[in-house]
Amino acid sequence: MKQTWRWFGPKDPVSLLDIKQTGATGIVSALHYIKNGEVWPIDDILKHKITIEDAGLQWSVVESVPIHEDIKTRSGNYKTYINNYRISLQNLAQCGITTVCYNFMPVLDWTRTSLDYELKDGSKALRFDVTAFAAFELYILKRDGATSSYSNEEQEAALLYFKKLSEAEITKLSNTIIAGLPGTEEGYSLEQFQKVLNTYSNINAEQLKINLVAFLKEIIPTAAENNINMCIHPDDPPRSILGLPRVVSTEADFDYLVQEVPNKANGITFCTGSLGVHPDNDLPKIFKKYADRIYFLHLRNTLRDAQGNFHEANHLEGDTDMFDIVSEVIKEEKRRKSIGRSDSQIPMRPDHGHQMLDDLNKNTNPGYSGIGRLRGLAELRGLELGIYRNLI
Missing domain, CATH: 3.20.20.150 (Divalent-metal-dependent TIM barrel enzymes)
Known part of the structure; x- marks a missing residue:
């Protein structure tokens, strides 16, 4: 190679x-x-x-x-x-x-939900957590129609996760998801993010x-x-x-x-x-x-x-x-x-x-x-x- x-x-x-x-x-x-x-x-x-x-x-x-x-x-x-x-x-x-x-x-x-997930040996890794992502989508971004993507149990778990987040943790999660990771060419604010999501409303x-x-x-x-x-x-x-x-x-x-x-x-x-x-x-x-x-x-x-x-x-x-x-x-x-x-x-x-x-x-x-x-x-x-x- x-x-x-x-x-x-x-x-x-x-x-x-x-x-x-x-x-x-x-x-x-x-x-x-x-x-x-x-x-x-x-x-x-x-x-x-x-x-x-x-x-x-x-x-x-x-x-x-x-x-x-x-x-x-x-x-x-x-x-x-x-x-x-x-x-x-x-x-x-x-x-x-x-x-x-x-x-x-x-x-x-x-995209990931955590950039510093700590492993058993003390090193840090990237992680995608389904509940954390649901919490962002449902209760931070509040995307229209997001509830249809999750079961009642998933929504409840996401709400519990969200309620435990501090303001700083909410900001960190949001930035991790939408601010752009290495290799991405664009990052967004929450308002910009929702606007660009809307451009796909009729695209399955x-x-x-x-x-x-x-x-x-x-x-x-x-x-x-x-x-x-x-x-x-x-x-x-x-x-x-x-x-x-x-x-x-x-x-x-x-x-x-x-x-x-x-x-x-x-x-x-x-x-x-x-x-x-x-x-x-x-x-x-x-x-x-x-x-x-x-x-x-x-x-x-x-x-x-x-x-x-x-x-x-x-x-x-x-x-x-x-x-x-x-x-x-x-x-x-x-x-x-x-x-x-x-x-x-x-x-x-x-x-x-x-x-x-x-x-x-x-x-x-x-x-x-x-x-x-x-x-x-x-x-x-x-x-x-x-x-x-x-x-x-």
């Missing part, structure tokens, strides 16, 4: 020099300062690329070129934003960057799927012409939230996208965390089915319970058998190499590491502290080497 590391730019607490010391050789990054929907200029792309290369690293994957909400709802200026997206892809290709990760999650990108899962396919049919030909592999990221969490549909959560969702847009430029970011949270997903089966169009790997592990709560586990622990996944990755890389594919080495990054050791006393991006991801990368590197040596 091509060992990569996510870098959020010059303001990232984990510097390029730090990343180089981890042993990673590739960088996963984006131009976060460019407003959603605007064109990524060649000069800006090249400047970012040169900064990375001057540190002795390679800009391997763009994560992400964000999709404007107008595209997802096919309203407003969506045609202009789609054209801008095409131009950005062409500009990236001219700069030699040909792997683009993106997602189609409405309003919120990935079926309509969002149609909108996604329409977007892909418009941009995948441009990607293919420029030898760009587009890699859609699964929903995180893979469940409907805030009345918003999620349409990239299961094997059936991938089946639909590939059936409707079979071009090989229409690829997948295989995120073991996002897919692993859904109890019905058979990750090795999904990987084998779509191995030839998996162009990017997010390797992380989660631990879930029967109620749908989950937190980020250590990379080799949790509900996903990482041995099985990495074994399949190595088999696919060997297959690609045997037929002469130029992308035989699949970019992989360790994802959502724990806050631990010295990083407990530092300001870090939630899920993206240095030491936790370093531990994950080291574990994954060792696992890969052991499997590879055994296979040959």
Whole structure:
């Protein structure tokens, strides 16, 4: 696997020099300062690329070129934003960057209810708590129609949870959910959040799927012409939230996208965390089915319970058998190499590491502290080497 590391730019607490010391050789990054929907200029792309290369690293994957909400709802200026997206892809290709990760999650990108869930060893992890999220939706945001999303028992549990929160805890929970996590391009106030939710009032899962396919049919030909592999990221969490549909959560969702847009430029970011949270997903089966169009790997592990709560586990622990996944990755890389594919080495990054050791006393991006991801990368590197040596 091509060992990569996510870098959020010059303001990232984990510097390029730090990343180089981890042993990673590739960088996963984006131009976060460019407003959603605007064109990524060649000069800006090249400047970012040169900064990375001057540190002795390679800009391997763009994560992400964000999709404007107008595209997802096919309203407003969506045609202009789609054209801008095409131009950005062409500009990236001219700069030699040909792997683009993106997602189609409405309003919120990935979200959690806690950024500092303390584990037994004293390290801190990201967590999604169903009751906490219900308390936010029902009693803080007070979303119209929210009660229909929860049973009476869930509403009662959420109310009890809410009543125990202080004002500071209410603010913290709200900010955690809607202020934007690393990699998201937009954050909201409560008022702004409700307003943008309203734009999806007439869009159900079926309509969002149609909108996604329409977007892909418009941009995948441009990607293919420029030898760009587009890699859609699964929903995180893979469940409907805030009345918003999620349409990239299961094997059936991938089946639909590939059936409707079979071009090989229409690829997948295989995120073991996002897919692993859904109890019905058979990750090795999904990987084998779509191995030839998996162009990017997010390797992380989660631990879930029967109620749908989950937190980020250590990379080799949790509900996903990482041995099985990495074994399949190595088999696919060997297959690609045997037929002469130029992308035989699949970019992989360790994802959502724990806050631990010295990083407990530092300001870090939630899920993206240095030491936790370093531990994950080291574990994954060792696992890969052991499997590879055994296979040959």
